[in-house]
Amino acid sequence: MKNTPKQPARTWGPGLHPARDETPKTLAGRVAQQLRQDIIRHRLEPGERLQFEKLSKLYEVGTSPLREALFQVAAQGLVVAEDHKGFIVAPIQFDEMLDVSNLRANLESYAIRGAIRDGREEWEVDLLAAFHRLKRAGIAVAADQDDEDRRTEWEDRHREFHYALCKGCGSPWLLHFFDELYDHMERYRRYFWKYAERAVAADSEHEAIMKAALDRDEERAATLLQAHFQKQAKLTMSLRKKVERATAEVS
Amino acid sequence: MKNTPKQPARTWGPGLHPARDETPKTLAGRVAQQLRQDIIRHRLEPGERLQFEKLSKLYEVGTSPLREALFQVAAQGLVVAEDHKGFIVAPIQFDEMLDVSNLRANLESYAIRGAIRDGREEWEVDLLAAFHRLKRAGIAVAADQDDEDRRTEWEDRHREFHYALCKGCGSPWLLHFFDELYDHMERYRRYFWKYAERAVAADSEHEAIMKAALDRDEERAATLLQAHFQKQAKLTMSLRKKVERATAEVS
């Protein structure tokens, strides 16, 4: 028996995904993560120019890893690259936000249907746990609306809850797209924090969706999820006007 | 009136997309395109290790642009990166192919519905033109099944046809995902060319879909599109077995 398989002996990497949780061992990777965070959290302003000299000092790395990091984040759309002109933080565009929201609605509906059909017990358990954590975080936020850390905590739990909903579908590509889209959505949500007086908890909606999912009721779950997104979209649209007035004053 | 808008004066890049057609002005970008092509067209084998020295000679560039190119393509999933271990060409995984196919079915259905609702006359015209070109390319392929160039031509037209279907939906993000997924799908399709005796033209299906779209019949168009994908999936599943037998013999 000859040992010459066409595929390499060890099935190297995963199919995809840098695996969200594990920290990169390389400088470029670490900088990429920091960049993502700094953009989503608005430490870097939308449309801001990202010059190598500045970033090099800020993150304390040379140009090579910095450049690689920028390309990684650019592939995700959080920064925009133009040849020989440099990089900028992706500008805020409300139309894009709507686009992202709509796509998420479609994608997550599709995912939840798949999960309800194929999801195993592990999926159910994880989902339940994720909701529990989301609920607790929601209570904490309600207690003090202005606590940045609590909102961040809630934001993380919120992501994990939606992720848990989708996870059972067993589609790596879908989960990959989920990650990309969610980052953008979070950026927009945080952008609104500055203008919205109160956080919209909507935990009851989340609970209803979860219950439908655990009941294995495809139609109900998908419908509720769609409604969830639609409501959110309407809310942000109304905020949009407020923001546009506010920014109009500035200029 | 003070000139200090928060957003930069010129609305720099587009929201997204390196714009498929235009050739990059930078070495890194060019190499990235070549890499994509070489992977999709199987000039580089699935699972093959991509060492800097080799690629550096092959593409005649230094390590910096090469590295950047690899990251760009890795973000797309055509190569897999692992820290301090290097890059490999993404392995062929039939499960992934199914995943990609299913997601495409969902995404393109969603897109075509949007296009039928919102698509303007320009969309209709482009779609018609795309189909015409696809048809001609199909005839050329039928005349000589083994002509590599004709199959490539058909493949390009096929992509453009499906793209034209989706384009009217006006969702940049969806079109972005379309691009990513299609590249992978094409790679798998080309992989099968080695094992399939005859190309499956299925132009009649394409025509039916187009007509439904031009009739602005959402349901019919979406249903036909879904069926189109389902049929394709079944076909490839049967080929899969054949391929697995063939590769089993090799090892």
Added chain:
DNA sequence: ACTGTCAAGATTTTCGAAAATCGAATTCTG
């Protein structure tokens, strides 16, 4: 006053060598 050309300055992109990391073979230890 308007337009186009050209040089200077600033910035990005690329190269080539140095540093860091990994995997495997080798040596040391119990």
Added chain:
DNA sequence: CAGAATTCGATTTTCGAAAATCTTGACAGT
């Protein structure tokens, strides 16, 4: 002899400087 620690060669990653490109502003011509 088994298992842990170590050294070595190969490869990736990073740095710093050189080359290429773009932008700005001055200047000349119409």
